[in-house]
Amino acid sequence: MSSLASLPPDAPSVAFLGPTSTNTHQAALERFNVRTHKFVAQTTIGDIFTAVQTGSCQYGVVPFENSTNGSVIFTLDLFRAARTAYPNIRITGETYFHVHHCFLSLTPEIRDVKRIYSHQQAFGQCETWINSMVKGKEKIEVSSTARAAEIAKQEGVGAAAIASKLAADAHGLKVLARNIEDATNNTTRFFILERLPDEEVDGGGGGAAAPRAIEISQTKPRKGSLTHPSTGEGSRDKTLLCFTCDHEQPGALCDSLKVFKDKGLNLTGIQSRPSRTKNWSYIFFVEFVGHEEEPAVQEALKELEKFTQDMMVLGSYQDKSPKN
Numbered sequence: 001m002s003s004l005a006s007l008p009p010d011a012p013s014v015a016f017l018g019p020t021s022t023n024t025h026q027a028a029l030e031r032f033n034v035r036t037h038k039f040v041a042q043t044t045i046g047d048i049f050t051a052v053q054t055g056s057c058q059y060g061v062v063p064f065e066n067s068t069n070g071s072v073i074f075t076l077d078l079f080r081a082a083r084t085a086y087p088n089i090r091i092t093g094e095t096y097f098h099v100h101h102c103f104l105s106l107t108p109e110i111r112d113v114k115r116i117y118s119h120q121q122a123f124g125q126c127e128t129w130i131n132s133m134v135k136g137k138e139k140i141e142v143s144s145t146a147r148a149a150e151i152a153k154q155e156g157v158g159a160a161a162i163a164s165k166l167a168a169d170a171h172g173l174k175v176l177a178r179n180i181e182d183a184t185n186n187t188t189r190f191f192i193l194e195r196l197p198d199e200e201v202d203g204g205g206g207g208a209a210a211p212r213a214i215e216i217s218q219t220k221p222r223k224g225s226l227t228h229p230s231t232g233e234g235s236r237d238k239t240l241l242c243f244t245c246d247h248e249q250p251g252a253l254c255d256s257l258k259v260f261k262d263k264g265l266n267l268t269g270i271q272s273r274p275s276r277t278k279n280w281s282y283i284f285f286v287e288f289v290g291h292e293e294e295p296a297v298q299e300a301l302k303e304l305e306k307f308t309q310d311m312m313v314l315g316s317y318q319d320k321s322p323k324n
């Protein structure tokens with residue numbers, strides 16, 4: 001856990017994937033002010049969800065997807081469990097962080113390294129370099145890149161980590177190679193999580209979230225939203241939701257996606273994971289431009305309920321995607 005001694009005890013806290021100097025930590029530091037916020041390191045991404053769900057931290061920062069390596073499946077699988085395990089969690093922001101990876105070790109030469117520790121995402125983002133420089137060496141996935149650096153330091157000669165330059169400095173390792181990521185513009189997108197009060201969670205009481213009854217209202221903010229539509233010039237919002245649909249029904253996914261087209265809502269992403277309720281059935285994560293308090297979005301959500309099961313809005317947040 002890291003915090004500044006001068007902060008008041010009631011300073012808002014930010015849960016991030018620890019130990020210090022992970023990419024998630026660096027993304028969190030860009031988004032939250034260290035002079036006003038406590039930063040609380042967590043061992044796993046699941047611990048970040050738990051810290052926000054239980055209210056032990058006001059904010060959580062979690063990696064969601066990478067420009068070259070795709071979905072962070074650990075995070076998707078935690079969102080999949082949101083209805084039952086984390087019903088109060090909502091996404092209230094996103095932030096993008098340019099990720100550089102280094103090859104760190106106490107071993108003087110790369111060729112003498114025997115084992116390489118890193119996070120699954122980092123291995124995926126450095127495949128080309130790994131295949132040309134350390135092909136065939138043992139790769140061991142650990143909870144974060146900074147944890148990998150800690151282990152490489154503890155184990156000494158023979159062990160290496162793929163982690164940031166900051167982690168090399170923090171853990172006293174030598175940088176044997178830098179910027180080993182496959183793509184020069186390697187960027188990870190992170191979500192900011194917050195806790196919705198119990199009375200705002202459908203089904204109430206902070207227990208399992210019941211299916212949402214969508215009320216269409218232009219005057220009353222939609223129940224369950226922690227943010228409001230953006231108003232600044234050129235700014236826009238996005239919403240992420242998840243649902244399953246009957247895979248025995250021909251066209252069920254097509255009917256669901258057509259709702260967005262019919263309401264003029266542009267999709268910005270679609271991902272899927274096994275539902276874990278039935279073999280070969282899937283949960284879909286759909287992101288689109290719009291805020292859940294906007295009438296067109298409310299209408300779409302009501303329509304979507306006809307074609308889907310277990311629909312849950314995971315949050316609406318301001319679009320921060322870097323404009324290419």
Ligand SMILES: O=C(O)C(=O)Cc1ccccc1
Pocket residue numbers: 017021022023024025063099119121122143144145146188
């Ligand atoms: O392990 C880390 O440093 C993390 O924050 C997860 C991660 C790993 C690689 C790229 C982006 C995020």
